[in-house]
Amino acid sequence: MHMPAEKIVAQSDLYSMESPTVRTPDENPRPVRVSARNVNVFYGTKQALFDVSIDVPEKAVTAFIGPSGCGKSTFLRCLNRMNDTIEGCRVTGAIALDGSDIYDQALDVVELRARVGMVFQKPNPFPKSIYENVSYGPRIHGLARSRAELDAIVEASLQKAGLWNEVKDRLSEPGTGLSGGQQQRLCIARAIAVSPEVILMDEPCSALDPIATARIEELIDELKQNYTIVIVTHSMQQAARVSQRTAFFHLGILVEEGPTDLIFTSPGEKRTQDYITGRFG
Amino acid sequence: MNKMAEMFSRQLEQGSDGSTQRLERIRAGLSARHSRERRFRAYGIAAIVAALGFVAILFSMILYQGLPAFTQATLTVDVFFDPEIIEADDIPVQVEGQSAAEYQKAQLDWQRQVTMLNWNRVVEQAILAAAPDIEIDTRAVLSVVETSERFRLRDMFVADPGLLGKTVSVDMLASANTDNWLKGNIDRSLPDSQQQLSPEARALADRLMEEGKMRFSFAAHIFSNVDSRSAPASAGLAGAFVGSLYMMLVVIVLAVPIGVASAVYLEEFAPKNRLTDFIEVNINNLAAVPSIVFGLLGAAVFINYFRLPLSAPLVGGLVLTLMTLPTVIIATRSALRAVPPSLRQAALGLGASKTQTVFHHVLPVTYPGILTATIIGVAQALGETAPLLLIGMNAFVAQIPSTPMDQSTALPVQIYLWQGNENRNFFEARTSAAIIVLLGLMLTLNAIAIFLRTRLERRK
Numbered sequence: 001m002h003m004p005a006e007k008i009v010a011q012s013d014l015y016s017m018e019s020p021t022v023r024t025p026d027e028n029p030r031p032v033r034v035s036a037r038n039v040n041v042f043y044g045t046k047q048a049l050f051d052v053s054i055d056v057p058e059k060a061v062t063a064f065i066g067p068s069g070c071g072k073s074t075f076l077r078c079l080n081r082m083n084d085t086i087e088g089c090r091v092t093g094a095i096a097l098d099g100s101d102i103y104d105q106a107l108d109v110v111e112l113r114a115r116v117g118m119v120f121q122k123p124n125p126f127p128k129s130i131y132e133n134v135s136y137g138p139r140i141h142g143l144a145r146s147r148a149e150l151d152a153i154v155e156a157s158l159q160k161a162g163l164w165n166e167v168k169d170r171l172s173e174p175g176t177g178l179s180g181g182q183q184q185r186l187c188i189a190r191a192i193a194v195s196p197e198v199i200l201m202d203e204p205c206s207a208l209d210p211i212a213t214a215r216i217e218e219l220i221d222e223l224k225q226n227y228t229i230v231i232v233t234h235s236m237q238q239a240a241r242v243s244q245r246t247a248f249f250h251l252g253i254l255v256e257e258g259p260t261d262l263i264f265t266s267p268g269e270k271r272t273q274d275y276i277t278g279r280f281g
Numbered sequence: 282m283n284k285m286a287e288m289f290s291r292q293l294e295q296g297s298d299g300s301t302q303r304l305e306r307i308r309a310g311l312s313a314r315h316s317r318e319r320r321f322r323a324y325g326i327a328a329i330v331a332a333l334g335f336v337a338i339l340f341s342m343i344l345y346q347g348l349p350a351f352t353q354a355t356l357t358v359d360v361f362f363d364p365e366i367i368e369a370d371d372i373p374v375q376v377e378g379q380s381a382a383e384y385q386k387a388q389l390d391w392q393r394q395v396t397m398l399n400w401n402r403v404v405e406q407a408i409l410a411a412a413p414d415i416e417i418d419t420r421a422v423l424s425v426v427e428t429s430e431r432f433r434l435r436d437m438f439v440a441d442p443g444l445l446g447k448t449v450s451v452d453m454l455a456s457a458n459t460d461n462w463l464k465g466n467i468d469r470s471l472p473d474s475q476q477q478l479s480p481e482a483r484a485l486a487d488r489l490m491e492e493g494k495m496r497f498s499f500a501a502h503i504f505s506n507v508d509s510r511s512a513p514a515s516a517g518l519a520g521a522f523v524g525s526l527y528m529m530l531v532v533i534v535l536a537v538p539i540g541v542a543s544a545v546y547l548e549e550f551a552p553k554n555r556l557t558d559f560i561e562v563n564i565n566n567l568a569a570v571p572s573i574v575f576g577l578l579g580a581a582v583f584i585n586y587f588r589l590p591l592s593a594p595l596v597g598g599l600v601l602t603l604m605t606l607p608t609v610i611i612a613t614r615s616a617l618r619a620v621p622p623s624l625r626q627a628a629l630g631l632g633a634s635k636t637q638t639v640f641h642h643v644l645p646v647t648y649p650g651i652l653t654a655t656i657i658g659v660a661q662a663l664g665e666t667a668p669l670l671l672i673g674m675n676a677f678v679a680q681i682p683s684t685p686m687d688q689s690t691a692l693p694v695q696i697y698l699w700q701g702n703e704n705r706n707f708f709e710a711r712t713s714a715a716i717i718v719l720l721g722l723m724l725t726l727n728a729i730a731i732f733l734r735t736r737l738e739r740r741k
């Protein structure tokens with residue numbers, strides 16, 4: 001967590017720093033929401049990520065792809081500091097959200113996670129009612145002043161997650177009683193109920209069947225109108241379907257990053273090409 | 282390894298011949314495998330049957346010995362409140378100008394006067410009236426009923442002085458010796474010198490029984506009376522029961538919050554270092570410390586140092602809390618460890634603080650586990666005797682404690698005391714009866730635990 005002195009970067013310098021080496025020009029650049037520079041992650045003495053630098057554009061879907069153990073999930077978890085909860089995990093480098101360093105001592109991690117929501121690989125609704133699942137975030141952050149306001153947030157979040165029509169008559173039933181795909185949409189509703197700026201999704205469809213996966217992908221497509229989304233996925237087809245930008249990780253290194261269509265049609269690196277053509281991974 | 286691989290590949294190449302050979306080999310081993318499985322299952326069933334058999338023997342022995350104690354010989358006679366014996370002044374009434382204190386003193390004086398009367402004669406007359414033609418001396422007559430019955434008549438009179446000169450039907454408890462004789466606890470063919478009652482008293486008891494004036498009725502006083510040495514037939518469990526109850530309260534109030542809080546801190550918040558490892562090892566050791574050592578500790582710390590009263594349920598509860606704490610801590614920690622990390626991640630990912638995560642999401646999931654651990658710990662504490670002997674709870678206490686600071690005894694200690702009572706013939710059954718009550722209480726506690734756990738689990 002503590003950065004070596006030479007690597008500490010003043011917040012204002014983050015944008016002026018040189019861009020990552022592997023870049024493909026973007027015809028229509030969007031403002032950058034999250035930017036990472038020279039991020040290294042260690043689990044104990046083992047280094048899991050090497051000098052990762054990337055910019056995540058606003059209101060678009062950025063996909064992280066790569067074979068298992070390549071560090072894409074580890075990097076995702078750096079963006080809302082979920083790695084803090086892992087014993088022996090150390091992060092160096094700089095990650096900024098809207099220009100301010102998220103590893104700053106003065107920054108409250110609770111506030112950060114209210115701004116950067118997360119959806120996990122396995123649907124993990126709380127063992128409580130559907131209503132309580134969605135209302136929990138707004139409640140702990142004090143976002144609703146009255147019960148009516150809270151009800152409105154819950155309804156709006158479930159609407160946005162495309163779950164409202166399926167659950168509106170059974171909001172008091174346990175969230176764990178829903179099907180896998182519904183549970184994952186409930187988790188998305190729970191995340192967007194806090195109105196985060198960025199939503200991180202860690203292989204959100206890997207535990208779901210193809211139909212549920214298609215629904216989640218549709219949902220991601222809609223959500224990108226309002227949210228900045230970063231998604232880790234095993235499936236290259238999924239990355240191609242839902243993302244505007246794709247980053248390819250391999251052995252802890254960010255090999256290549258650029259507009260999705262370019263990465264899939266004319267990758268700049270041989271390793272990327274080998275991976276997307278199915279030669280390894 | 283290579284040889285094996287070669288053999289295997291050769292077998293594969295041999296095609297159908299090889300496959301029949303392979304099948305034969307599998308079949309040859311099959312019967313041995315199945316019989317091994319059957320044998321293992323038979324051992325398991327034998328073990329369970331043996332265990333159940335022992336439990337059945339234990340329970341049937343206790344029930345066989347203890348159930349007769351729940352009925353006791355009771356004598357129903359007409360008691361005449363003879364004005365010639367009961368020569369007391371009229372009950373004082375508050376006159377004008379008399380202060381409350383003066384009136385109370387007059388009342389106490391009157392009660393003292395009533396107590397001094399010869400109530401034994403009232404009892405004797407009542408029994409003799411029930412068996413008029415029998416020749417018997419006073420001592421023998423009075424040995425048939427329990428010595429406490431004369432006080433009952435007195436109390437009836439104090440409560441209602443209007444009884445003077447009237448005749449009422451009263452149920453009187455037969456003495457322990459009469460009960461023994463009538464139940465046949467003592468061999469009825471033994472010579473007089475080995476009998477507890479005189480021949481006349483035995484004859485009287487038999488006759489009253491024949492005439493239906495004496496019968497066996499439910500001994501409710503086991504539950505409502507305190508222990509008694511002068512009137513063993515009237516001895517009950519109420520004092521010990523309330524003492525045990527107070528101790529349970531102390532244990533629940535102290536062990537549950539302290540235990541759960543320690544477990545939550547150690548599991549969720551404490552850094553993992555040598556100190557916490559050391560603490561963990563010691564908590565596990567504490568669970569294995571013999572209970573009598575906790576009694577010594579209680580005597581040294583709570584009684585000698587803090588000067589808490591001897592024989593008090595508070596001290597007993599504190600000692601039992603120390604004993605129960607490791608159970609609660611260990612069970613709560615394992616319950617916390619069993620909570621899937623995805624639940625914590627879900628809460629943390631939403632921006633819940635560590636404390637909110639633990640108290641809103643992790644702890645509620647562990648309630649069934651904590652509850653079960655608590656009730657098992659409390660049930661264990663309820664049955665503990667050894668440490669209580671060292672802090673003076675084996676004293677003979679003939680009153681129901683009104684606060685946890687009063688002298689008291691406890692159910693298992695009461696069993697121990699009755700077990701050692703001189704009147705073996707009578708207290709053998711009484712001891713088993715107390716065991717039945719204690720076991721009943723434990724089964725109730727366990728049933729509550731199971732009920733609450735299934736309810737909590739269903740709510741999830």
